[in-house]
Amino acid sequence: MPGASEARRNQGFCTLLEQAKYSETKFAHAVNRLGLEVGLELNYRQPSVSQWKQGSQPKPQVRAVIIAVLERRLGRPVTYAEAGWERPASDPGGSRRDTVESLINLGKEDMDPSRRKLLTAGLYSAALTVPAFSALVSQAHADDRDRLARPTGRIGRGEVETVRRMTDKVADILDDLGGGHARPMAAAFLVNTVAGYLRADATAAVHRDMLSAASDLTYLTGWMAMYERAHGLGQTYYLHALDLARESGDKLTYCRTLRGMSLQASHLRYGRKALEYADSAAEAAPQAGPRLVAFLRGQQAHASAMVGDHRGAVTRLNEAERALSQADSRRDAVGGYDQAAFLFHVSHVHYESRNLAASISSLRSSIRVMSPSERQGRMHARAVLAQRQFEYGHVEESCVTWGRFLDDYEVLSTARGDEHFDTLRNLIMPRTSSVVRDLRERTHEVAKRKAA
Template sequence: MGPVSTRQPNAGLGQLFRESGWTMRQFAQAVNRLGTEIGSPLKYQQASVHQWLSGHLPREAVRPLILEALARRLNRPVTREEAGFPAVSESSEQSTTVEQLIDLGRQDMDPSRRKILAAGMYLAALSVPAFSALAGVASAADRDRLTRPSGRIGSGEVETVRRMTDKIAEILDELGGGHARPMAAAFLVNTVAGYLHADASEKVHRDMLSAASDLTYLTGWMAMYERAHGLGQTYYLRALDLARESSDQLTYSRTLRGMSLQASHLRHGQKALEYADSAAEAAPQASPRLTAFLRGQQAHASAMVGDRRGAMQRLKEAESALSQADSRRDAVGGYDQAAFLFHLSHVHYETRDIENSIKALRRSIRVMSPLERQGRLHAHAVLAQRQHEIGHLEESCTSWERFLDDYEALSTARGDEHFDKLRALNAPRQSPVARRLQDRIHAVAKLKAA
């Protein structure tokens, strides 16, 4: 008779498994999907899950995937302790927000590290506290730890960061995130970090934290658009930290709205609504334009979870707020008539009114600034896919042609994603418009591969 195993079943993981309602095979498949999502395909089967439940520890690299799979299934964060996994060893001193930002930006600047960073996992069950729960948390001791003598800065340096952020936003619109994000990361590390460590008055230091938060938010936005969703989420979290430390409710709110947009893109509707509502709560005294910005995202997220009445009410509030906004539109996180119509299109689409969704998208493109090439590229691709969905094939081909006009000149992973979908479509060759599009696809593919 062989030796009796002394390994104890993992009670914590077993409880989570029962809550999930999965079979062992479904559990394994969920973990495998996350491996594919971060670029590390896995081939676990039900026997592996049986081993985990029996007390065998999965590989360290796989444990976060197991926790995230369960978190997405249960729609709440799942900790290592809860799952019966040992804690990760941590340094006795927690790094400051600025140190974390420097480390993140430095890795993002390094081409050899960028691919690894981009493969980071998006955490769908991440909880973010409301701003009111954090206000005033940054104590004098926190600020002393952040501020170290490295020259003295004033309002001029704050203005430099804000102007550079606006310029990077312009480059994003005109040339794409593939060119703009490395510039943002380099500026964060080489310039902004030094300003954050410099001696400054209390007001200037807070203003610099706020300006740095804006730039970090924009960098996260670009990472999201480049399909590096885990990286984008990490930048967003650093932007929230900086906004909290500067007591900047508006940037905190805008960042949460960006996180809602990211969640909606990844089809996490309930999380998108949670972030959108938190964003609105964080900025009760927002300007009319920002109010419209927030209500529009709440409308989209509400439609995603089946609340059509709530979505239409939020759209009315967004339209009303936008009508009261002044003529100035911020370069970072701005909101205008084109953005409102894009939200209207999303709400119609989520409620399966595809015809009106297409009409709203067309109107959005018509009023879009000629400088917003990135936004126009995305809008034409979405329009083409929705036209194809309801059988308007020649109109879809025409929209794809307009997408290609911008795609040829932009460096954008979001554009690459749309182009991959375009190449996978089967358009009828008997149509002259479809034949012309196919010829154009081959030409653009060669251009991008060169």
């Protein structure tokens, strides 16, 4: 019979360590390094990892770090149950508190500069599962009557329109100046205005419309957090957007948020999770116009290409193109999809299939048809194009594109732009070309101005 210590052994965690090919010492170092990324000063050594293997449970906040280390190493989701641990109550996939209370707390922390750094360092969970819209919405409608009595006044259609117009304005600021300026405004409006509206007395119809409008704004706030590389925060906002959407019965925002979650997963290179979210978004989609169909099929194409399903990716691209050709000229400010976005997806599919030349050509076309007001999207697209040109060996063309990226980067406040700028500064280019030298000089000057 096994001894007591052998019986307590956490076989799940031991198996994960073996799969990740980590020694106990190297794993402790990896946990300490990731802890620094999220503001935790950890000093674990080999004995701690040995204790975890023998059944000791790490602190709740450390469990999340350990799961993230394993996910990064294995390139797949890892659940707490798989690691033999209890899920921390603070984890985004755990039990939810009251939606409005939780959204207020999240927004207040996002508004507070002293808290924002820790908040934005939260970890993304690749193991998160999202219930189907149909499994949730019936209960939400059954509870409508219980939510109507509020002690904070009464609202009508005018307040709903205020939230929707503010969401459009924030989207415009995002395009023009970047998420670094737009997201704090969105968080402040959620806390100071929208939360009160959600608690106010209203007819059932107005309350549902307000939930829907709040869901749209929360989705946009999550999108900005994702774009600012605060992926754990973005995921949390997305979860709140899903809650609000299902409570209002808004299938459009629900599927749009799932599509945003797919985009986030694809950016973090979780291909299967990206496809899962993209397919779930398509399943949740209401009967709507062709632009929505194109919006969803484009993301399904990208995710399919990531998992090696080239035939499926091409099929989805063709469906997106047909749908987009049937769409009218109107484009939503939030979550809009147009020819530039479609061509960006075409480029991604080519890139995942290792057809660099076609990927570069599609990206050029995407940038060419972008609206002049889409400075944020154009900056990102140019940085991606420059990196792919460099990868293809077209160094001087890459330098020219990087220069155009800098034109937008100098006037935008965006962590995504900072990430691209760091990539540019770390590129090793031959110094024999005057084009390369000119770009290096300009990059140095921009870095000094940004640091000032």
